[in-house]
Amino acid sequence: MNQLDILIPFALPPAEMARDLLRQCQAPALAMLLARGKTAAPTQSHDPFSRALPHEHWLARRFGLPQPAQDSSPAAATALMRSLGHAPSAGHWFVLHPAHIHVARDHLVLTDVGQLQLDEAQSKKLFASAAPLFTEIGHEVVYGDAATWFIRADAWAGLRTSTPSAASGRNIDIWMPEGPGELAWRKLQNEVQMQWFSESLNEEREMRGLKTVNSMWIWGGADTSAAVASAYAAGYGLNGWTQALSSAPASLPGAADIAAGNGHRLLLLDQLVEVALAQEWGLWLQRMESLDREWLAPLLASLRDGAFDAVNLILTGADKLVQTSTTRGALRKFWHPPSLGKLLS
CATH class of the missing domain: 3.40.720.10 (Alkaline Phosphatase, subunit A)
Known part of the structure; x- marks a missing residue:
């Protein structure tokens, strides 16, 4: 038909x-x-x-992504890595996005990551700055493209994460990761935020009227053994x-x-x-x-x-x-x- x-x-x-x-x-x-x-x-x-x-849930089901036991983001990380030319090593991978989080009246809000306007040179500079913080605690981190990086965290399998679209424009407390590795992720996220706070790149972006890159968003946890049909x-x-x-x-x-x-x-x-x-x-x-x-x-x-x-x-x-x-x-x-x-x- x-x-x-x-x-x-x-x-x-x-x-x-x-x-x-x-x-x-x-x-x-x-x-x-x-x-x-x-x-x-x-x-x-x-x-x-x-x-x-x-629509993200619908796409995940139609393309045969593994369905998490509890509500979580689609298991897209390893498929996305392969599409960007990387063969992920065996283990559990997550998608990372450089992000901008702003302060509302009494909470923090994630800005739509698609609107960050981060170019390749800026992204690679931020990646180089943050990568040692990952590797010194035993996490492999991979650069995909300007908007998309990846982290391997086998011990975090089962971590419930939210897609950036689901969290965009909302109080991030509701959408932050929960489960195995939750505290380890928050600690790592805070260290990267402090590392980037003094980056001259962010000062340059502010002068050009662009949003600073002051955080990361994690989602899409998937094992390399997961198949897509x-x-x-x-x-x-x-x-x-x-x-x-x-x-x-x-x-x-x-x-x-x-x-x-x-x-x-x-x-x-x-x-x-x-x-x-x-x-x-x-x-x-x-x-x-x-x-x-x-x-x-x-x-x-x-x-x-x-x-x-x-x-x-x-x-x-x-x-x-x-x-x-x-x-x-x-x-x-x-x-x-x-x-x-x-x-x-």
């Missing part, structure tokens, strides 16, 4: 704003797919304090750890290129994540309408033309997930007028 899964994180706006936002939203292709589509599964509610966002013949729009899980094309081609393919494919449209985490709902409207014009409208046309047997939408919010499936035949159900009502689920 030739079908396409389209995952759109944060397509479900917050319940308290949803009606006002959707009243203004001009997304006719999405409205058609939702109205003529069949609900593929009951709406899934997620714990708002879960250590990963709904992709459910897809091709994946598009994947980046970061999601790209690492797929051996399929990682680029974002045009809608026509996707329609020309065969098999079961996944398209990740994550343009809403950044603005939703920042609670920029005016920009959310603009990007939603842009996604509809540039992606959903041509893919809807391809479904009409028979390029797909089915288009499956997986739409998530901060604590919900909705799935619908639309076939070519279902588009003839003219008695179902286009509607964004399912986004209110």
Whole structure:
């Protein structure tokens, strides 16, 4: 069966704003797919304090990542290492991100790590500064790219961590690691923070109006023995750890290129994540309408033309997930007028 899964994180706006936002939203292709589509599964509610966002949990399950015994971030570290050209030594690895944590009124808040704007030269300087603190206590540390490093900590297997997206913009006390190695991690994190406090690099960043790099975020603990079994013949729009899980094309081609393919494919449209985490709902409207014009409208046309047997939408919010499936035949159900009502689920 030739079908396409389209995952759109944060397509479900917050319940308290949803009606006002959707009243203004001009997304006719999405409205058609939702109205003529069949609900593929009951709406899934997620714990708002879960250590990963709904779309991250969904991706982890679909790509066959090991599911932790307790709520934790997806076990993505070793797959991400391999995608960056490293063969991890046997053991338990975690992802590390250089990060900025700022002081709110009475708590500390993690800034979206994707917005740090840390270049390769700066990252390597910070890595060189911090690495001895890891190695002197027996931890192997590996540089991946400017935003992504790795630490091996076998004794910390079972440490419950949170994805940076789940923790972004929130009181970090709720999202800090818990379990084996918790105290050792906090001590190491504090030592790195002190090491970086006096870095001239941070002074230069402040002068340029950039956020200082004053901490690290850990997540994604995975053993090198963990295997990943992709459910897809091709994946598009994947980046970061999601790209690492797929051996399929990682680029974002045009809608026509996707329609020309065969098999079961996944398209990740994550343009809403950044603005939703920042609670920029005016920009959310603009990007939603842009996604509809540039992606959903041509893919809807391809479904009409028979390029797909089915288009499956997986739409998530901060604590919900909705799935619908639309076939070519279902588009003839003219008695179902286009509607964004399912986004209110």
